[in-house]
Amino acid sequence: MSTTVGNSPYAESSGSFKRRGPRFTDRIVASPSSEQEWQAEPGRYRLVASLACPWAHRSVIVRRLMGLEDAISLAIVDPLQDDRSWRFSLDEDGRDPVLGYRYLSEAYLARDPENGTENGVSVPAIVEESSGLLVTNDYPQITIDLGIEWAKYQRPGAPTLYPEELREEIDEVNEGVFHDVNNGVYKAGFATKQARYEEAYTALFARLDELDERLADRRYLVGGHITEADIRLFTTLARFDPVYHGHFKCNRQKLSEFENLWPYARDLYQTPGFGDTVDFDHFKRHYYQVHTSINPTQIVPLGPEPSVWLEPHHREQLGGTPFGPDGTPPEPLDGPLRPLPPLDM
Numbered sequence: 625m626s627t628t629v630g631n632s633p634y635a636e637s638s639g640s641f642k643r644r645g646p647r648f649t650d651r652i653v654a655s656p657s658s659e660q661e662w663q664a665e666p667g668r669y670r671l672v673a674s675l676a677c678p679w680a681h682r683s684v685i686v687r688r689l690m691g692l693e694d695a696i697s698l699a700i701v702d703p704l705q706d707d708r709s710w711r712f713s714l715d716e717d718g719r720d721p722v723l724g725y726r727y728l729s730e731a732y733l734a735r736d737p738e739n740g741t742e743n744g745v746s747v748p749a750i751v752e753e754s755s756g757l758l759v760t761n762d763y764p765q766i767t768i769d770l771g772i773e774w775a776k777y778q779r780p781g782a783p784t785l786y787p788e789e790l791r792e793e794i795d796e797v798n799e800g801v802f803h804d805v806n807n808g809v810y811k812a813g814f815a816t817k818q819a820r821y822e823e824a825y826t827a828l829f830a831r832l833d834e835l836d837e838r839l840a841d842r843r844y845l846v847g848g849h850i851t852e853a854d855i856r857l858f859t860t861l862a863r864f865d866p867v868y869h870g871h872f873k874c875n876r877q878k879l880s881e882f883e884n885l886w887p888y889a890r891d892l893y894q895t896p897g898f899g900d901t902v903d904f905d906h907f908k909r910h911y912y913q914v915h916t917s918i919n920p921t922q923i924v925p926l927g928p929e930p931s932v933w934l935e936p937h938h939r940e941q942l943g944g945t946p947f948g949p950d951g952t953p954p955e956p957l958d959g960p961l962r963p964l965p966p967l968d969m
Contacts, residue, residue, distance in 0.1 A: 639817025641810050641824075646762040647743040648735065652750065653773040662752075662759055664773050666695035669759065670722055672731070672749045674710060675903040675962060676703035676910030678806065678859035679763045680747040684961070685855050686767045688954055689897040689947075691779025696770075697722060700962035701747065703910035709745040714962060723756055731758040767852060781952030785852050793846050797853045804831035806860050813872025813918065821873065829876050832885065839884040843891070843944040850946050854892060861889040862902050865928050867911045871918060880932065891939040895946045896953040904930050905964050924967060 652662045652669065671687060673680035687696060699720050701710040710728040712720040719726055731751045732740035735758040749761045760766060771785040786794065804827045811824035835857070838845065845853040860868070864879040880886050893899035913922045947953060 639815055639820040641814035641820075643807055643810065644743050644746075646746065646760070647732070647740070648758055648760050649762045649765070650760045651762070651765060651769055651773075652759060653769065654776065664777070666777050667697075668752060668754070670697045670699055670720075670751045670753050672699045672701060672710075672720075672728055672747055672751060674701050674703060674747045674910070675901070675906035677747050678863055681859040681862075681901065682763065682767050682855050683748040683770065684901045685859070685897055686770045686785065688901060688957075689785070689850075690770055690774065690782045691954055692770060692774055692777060695774065695777040696750075697753070698961070699723070701728060703906040703914075703964075705910075705914055710747055714964075722753055723751060725756070731756055734758065767855065771852070779954065781947065781950070783850055783947040783951045785850065785855070787847070787851070790847050790851065794851055794853045797845050798856055800831055801835070801853070801857050801860075804828055805835075806856060809860060809864075809868040809872050809874055812874050813868065813915075825874065825876070828874060832882065836882050836884045839888045841942065843888075843939050843942040848944040849948040849951065850892070850895070858889065858892045858898060861885065862893070863907050863911075866904055866907050866925075870925070871911050871915070880928075887937040887939050890933055890935060890937040893933045894937065896956065899933065900957045901961060902933075903960065903962070903964075906962075909964065909967075 650660045650662060652664050654664050656663050671683060673684050675681065675684070684698070687693065687698065699712065699722065700714065702713040704713075705711065708727045708729055712718060712723075712726055712728075715721055723731065725731060727745075728747065728749060729741050729745045731749065732745055734740075734756045740758070746761050746763070748763055748766055750759045750766065751757065752759055768786055808824055808828040808831065812821055812828060815821035815824060835845075844850060845857065861879055864874070868874045869878050879889060893902065908924050912919050912924045916922060945951065
């Protein structure tokens with residue numbers, strides 16, 4: 625996600641929010657065949673992510689589900705930004721200990737000194753450790769490639785997140801979810817004209833109603849186990865009540881008031897690789913303190929209570945298994961991915 629900080633406009637003159645696409649679309653693959661493809665090699669790359677950002681959160685989940693922690697290192701940026709965007713200010717001396725950078729923009733400019741940041745500085749980003757060059761910030765492709773192209777280095781029992789026989793259906797679900805839900809909350813939240821807000825709001829809840837109905841008799845969105853579709857929806861659902869319901873004015877109802885989406889989200893949250901990558905503090909600090917055009921006081925709400933995510937969901941009664949019939953969960957994490965200092969009072 626690329627974010628403009630302060631009171632800079634997020635919307636076009638029409639009043640609509642428009643998301644910028646990835647600037648660098650190279651891929652990391654098992655067998656490169658062009659200059660735009662890099663060799664998948666353990667120890668070569670560093671995934672830079674924000675725990676606040678739903679687009680980056682996807683890649684953190686997939687890296688964990690696939691067991692690629694030893695193959696690809698992880699850098700977590702500060703959820704708060706300044707005018708140079710994502711920064712490594714949570715690390716000692718404000719520098720990433722592997723890359724040596726203070727700002728992610730340095731990797732973008734190392735790749736393209738003239739135009740590296742012309743389309744913003746976004747996460748997730750994968751950086752080559754030895755050169756410090758930005759390889760890719762193509763967030764939709766990053767998760768697919770982590771699930772497929774890194775097969776040689778994945779853990780035993782890793783799930784198949786993008787199975788060939790289900791790709792057409794996964795792509796169809798993802799298309800609607802992207803436009804109306806993942807991006808839809810932003811289109812509602814950053815709209816500067818009433819009509820544009822209402823259009824986004826209406827499309828968002830129409831899609832959520834459709835998904836709620838879809839999940840009435842199936843445990844997962846596509847097939848009998850977790851796929852790319854579930855990961856892409858989950859990261860928006862996890863932020864819905866803490867952020868989007870109030871901050872982005874998506875307030876017809878809360879996630880916790882949906883009959884099927886709410887237990888579905890809890891089911892995923894309680895699945896290793898999902899809830900253990902969620903950090904509600906990062907979510908709230910980023911949105912409420914960075915988006916000062918929406919929340920000029922920068923006050924961060926204390927609620928909602930996160931323990932409700934651990935309530936029983938009973939979704940196992942619908943059948944299916946999280947990781948597939950032969951899959952196993954990833955090993956438990958030792959602790960939080962990245963703690964935060966206390967809020968200033």
